[in-house]
Amino acid sequence: MSTEARKPPPQIALKIRRVLGGKTGWNGIAVQFAFAAILGWIAYEIVSNARANLENQHIAAGFGFLGNNAGFDVNQTLIPYTGSDTFLRVFLVGLLNTLVVSVVGIFFATVIGFIVALCRLSPNWLLARVGEIYVEIIRNLPLLFQILFWYLAVLAALPNPRQSISLLGIAFVSNRGLVIPRPIGESGFEAFLAVLAFGMVASLALRIYARRALFQRGQMIRIWPYVLGLLFGLPLITMLVSGLPFTFELPQLKGFNFAGGSRIIPEFVALTLALSTYTAAFIAEIVRAGILSVHSGQMEAGASLGLSRGTTLRLIVVPQAMRVIVPPLTNQYLNLTKNSSLAVAIGYPDLVSVFAGTSLSQTGQAIEIIAMTMGVYLLISLITSAVMSVYGWRVSRSLGA
Amino acid sequence: MSDIASSSFVRQDLLNERPAPVKTTGFIGLVRTRLFNSPTNILLTIIGALLLWFTIIPSVKFLVVDAVWTGKDRTACLAENAGFVVGACWPYIQAKLPQLIYGFYPEAERWRVNLTLVLAVLLLLPLLIPRLPSKGLNAGLFFFAFPLVAFFLLHGGGIKGFGLSWTADLLQLFDDSIIGAGQALLSLAKTSAAAPLLWVVGNLIVLVGTAISWLIFPLTWLRDQLQGTGQSVWADFAITAAIVSLIAFVLGGGVRTGGRALASSIATFVAIAIVIKLMGLDHGGLPIVQTNLWGGLLVTLVVSVTGIVTSLPIGIALALGRRSTIPLIRIFSIAFIEFWRGVPLITVLFFATYMLPLFLPGNFTVDGLVRALIGISLFTGAYQAENVRGGLAAIPRGQGEAAAALGLSWWKTTSLIVLPQALRHVIPNLVNSFISLFKDTSLVSIVALFDLLGSLRASFSDPKWSSPSTAFTGFAFAGIIYFIFCFGMSRYSLFVEHRLNAHRRN
Incomplete structure (x- = not known):
């Protein structure tokens, strides 16, 4: 059976x-x-x-309103804009303003964040405490509070343009904003830009070549003198040959305000200050955690291989720390970009302020406008997370996991 | 032996004392090892000291030394009257304190706000202290009973019916909507190309709607009868209590084990009855205070507590949905979470303020505060979902498998085995989310609600108190309040984290 x-x-x-x-x-x-x-x-x-x-409510649905005349002014535009332009143009103006404040904010936030992180990690007791106080105070206050504080209290308390604070005689701070010299392109401007671009591309190519040589043939190539030469020497030579690429137009006090130079509106200054100091506190914590996450044995192992302290840091500690730092860091950059929408509270003309604020109240097209605004932010965050997952995939591949 | 003795060296006299080792502990040690041990460090110490000197000294000077403490209006805070450069203008805060805390809440009714705050503290404190017992009851009271009581205390008003009427109303609304959809399809069928299909589907939907209306007829009939009698609330209450208790008894296991469920159900209803009686909800309740009169710290706390209470269930549901293997539910949860996490809160508030009213029936107006609350709950819920998901992922598979081996259903496995462990794991993350929620409540001031920050901003424009130091004083005061709340929560989260990781330390 x-x-x-x-x-x-x-x-x-x-x-x-x-x-x-x-x-x-x-x-x-x-x-x-x-x-x-x-x-x-x-x-x-x-x-x-x-x-x-x-x-x-007699509102026609659809995106037809984008072609209508906006009919209001915007006090900071990167692209030419007048009141008779369309709402689509307003959208672009707002989007560009958002991107500008985000990029500037991200730059300063990263710089301040790394400095504060180094302070907190410093063996100096006092400096470590100063960093800690900074982080605790900034993190525990709402961002909107800080934006309003800079805008309504600090910047409003600055003197008027006639008594403005002079920074070395070239830039002036007053309650009407920051006035800085404006670069004016001269004859050698194009050549200068071209050479600068060439220098950047060439040094990037050099770096890739050097890394390949190191990983494939084990050959160490010292590239930094060449990179310095490409990035600074070459433009300098061009400048000597074809004259100064640009001159600066210094701001002059005329009557009650400044003439010449370019003015940075106080809303931008307040927003950038608040965004960068606020995000810096979070970045500082991320960087600190990243550096602490590298086991101290790594440093000792590097030393026992005969590497110098700087080389150990550069080749062993920092790459490992960056693996921990980069994902949350990008997250913070994304947060900063999203938080720049708080500009609406102080009237900086960002996307939310001019498009979801002014345009919405003028046209009443709530559904379309809010969907477009949300779509922009959603797109930015989706792109970022796509880039991050590629990064995560590369990291896990390089770990052999 | 003697050989060794002759070759060995024996010291004949005492050595001199060694100098005491450099002290590395205590204050002196700290100064020596961590502040002044090398030239670089000395330089850094000087930089740090200068930083502190230029921040702390002016702050203290502004807040305490140069401050004006008494006065009736702005003249007290002007330099020419005070005779010195004036720091903080505290009488301004004193004058604006009611506005900063209660907004325009009527003065005679402010005891209600105070009572609500006291209740909240009384319920919250035992919940936060791990050593105290009966966390389940406490959490139930805080998360379910307290919000309702707080609503009737703060907003006022009474109830016209109870569970039965509400259920009947809700079902009828739902049924009307279904029949409406069917009729819309039928009217479309007259013009559309796919007329027969639309006609069939429309008729089908209308049929389902009619069937439901017959099913719920006993409920609606009973409701209409109750509305006719004078004591509708109490009759309704009695019927609801009886039905719910019976269901609890049957579901609890009938005669054998249902006694416990029955007792707790009856106890709950007795408690509800006491609350209704105490607050007089059956005949109108407390005088109504519209939410546009609310303001200050009250709105900040209401928004954050509501956000905390409502975002947690949303978060848990979304997290479970995201881990579900049923495709549609998983996709929906992922899309929902990523959408809300991808947009800034301010656009969510704009969405809730301008777009949400368009989505609701025209005769249905939603209060401005409630709209903001809906937006904040959805937004925070998505963030909480990711926190909870982290906790769910940390629970070993074996836990769920063991529960399945014992024959527990998915619901029981989740609610009795997996979730309690997962939530314990993520308490610090949840608290951190609450901190950011608390900070984010300040954004409601942009959509015309006067929270603490909004009231503060409004008070700046009062000409009676406008002086050079008004803005700084106001920000100092609000900053201290925000800092106390956020710092307190973050310390608590650290404390819980420390406790949860107790087994990892050695």
Whole structure:
């Protein structure tokens, strides 16, 4: 009497069931149907209510309003803009202003953050405490509070332009903002830019070549003198040959305000200050945690291999710390970009302020405008997270995991 | 032996005392080893001392030494009247304190706010101290009972019906909407190309709606009967209590084990009855205070506590959804979480203020505060979901498998085995989220709600108190309040983390 091997269960049906309904199988499919029905019902309610409400308020749905004239002014524009431009132009102006304040904020936040982190890690007791106090105070106060503090208290308390504080006679701080010299392009400007760009590309190529030589042939190439020469020497020579690329127009006090130079509006100054100091406190903690996460044995191992302290730091400690630092750091950059939307509280013309604020109140196209605004931020954060997952994949590959 | 003795050296006289080792402990040691041990360090110490000198001394001078403590209006805080460069203008805070704490809440009704705050503290403190017992009851009171009581205390007003009427109303609303959708499809069917299909689907939906309306007919009939009698609230209450207790009894296991569920259900309803009676909810309750009169710290606390209470269930549901294997639910949870996490809170508040009213039926107006609360709950819920998911991922698979081997259902496994452990793991992260929520409540001032920061900003424009130091004084005061709350929470989170990691230390 032999027992026949049981026939294997129908795998295809199982797989389909697994894909459609998850672990719970047919129950899962039923749950999904119920869920889809509820979602459909909610969507139906939303659409029908929105349609009825828009009809009552006599608002035409759709993106046609983007071609209409905006009819209001914006006090900081990177691209030419007048009141007779369209709402689409307003959108672009706002978006560019958001990006500018984010980039400037990210730069200063990173610099301050690394300095504060080094302070906190310093063997000097007093400096470590100063860093700690900075982090604790800044992190425990709302960002909006800090923005308003800089804008309403500190900047408002500055003197008027006639008594403005002079920074070495070239820049002036007053309650009307910061006035700095404006660069004016001269004849050699194009050549200078071209050479500078060439220098950057060439030094990047050199670095890639050097790394390849190191990893594939074990050959150490010292590139920094060449890089210095490419980045600074070459532009300097061009300057000598074809004259100064640009001159600075110094601001002059005329009457009650400054003439010449370029003015940075106080809203921008307050927002950048608040965003960069606030994010710096978080960056400082991330950097500190990253450096502390590298085991002290790594430093000792480097020393026992005969590497100098600087080389150990550069080749062993920092790369490992960066692995821990970079993901949360990008997160903070993203946060800063999103937080720049608080500009609306002080009237800096960012995307939310001019588009979701002024344009919305003028046109009443709430659905389209808020969807576009949210879409922009969503796009930025999705791109960032895509880049981060590529980075995470590369890191895990380099670890051999 | 003697050989060794002859070759060994034996010291004949005592050595001199060695100098005492350099002290490395205590204050002197600290100064020596960590402040002045090398030229670089000395330089750094000087830099640090200068930094402190130029920040702390002026702050103390501004807040205490040069401050004006008494006065009736701005004249007291002007340099020419005070005779010195004036620091903080404290009488301004004194005059504006009610506005900063209560907003425009009527003065006669402020005891309600105070009572609510006292209740909150009384419920919250035992919840935060790990050593105290009966956390379940405490959490239930704080997360379910307190918000309701607080609503009726702060907002006022009474109730017209109870569970039965509400259920009937809700079901009827739902049913009307279904029938409406069916009829919309039917009217579409007259013009559309896919008319037969639409007609069938529309009729089907209307049929389902009619069936539901017959199903819920006993409920609606009972509600209408109750509305006719004078004592509708109490009758409704009695019926609801009876039905719910019966269901609890049956679900609890009938005669054998249902006694416990029955007792707790009855106890809950008795407590609810006492609250209703005490607050007079059955005949109008307390005078209504509209939310546009609320302001100051009250709004800050209401928004943050509501955010905390509502975001946690949303977060848990989304986290479970994201880990579910059912495709649609997982995709929906991921999309939902990533959407809210990808946009700034201020756009969420704009969404809630300008877009949400368009999505609701025209005759249905939502209070401005409630709109902001909805936005904040969804936003924070998405963040909490990621925290909770971290905790769920930290629970070993074996826990769930062991529960399954014992024959527990998914619900029981999740609620009794996995979630309690997961939530314990992530308490520090949850508290950190609450800190950022507390800070983010300040954003509601942008959508025309007067929280602490909004009231502060409004008070700056009062000409009676405008002086050069007004803004700085106001910011100092609000800053101290925010700092105390946030710093307290962050210390608590550290404390919990320390406790949770107790087994890792040695």
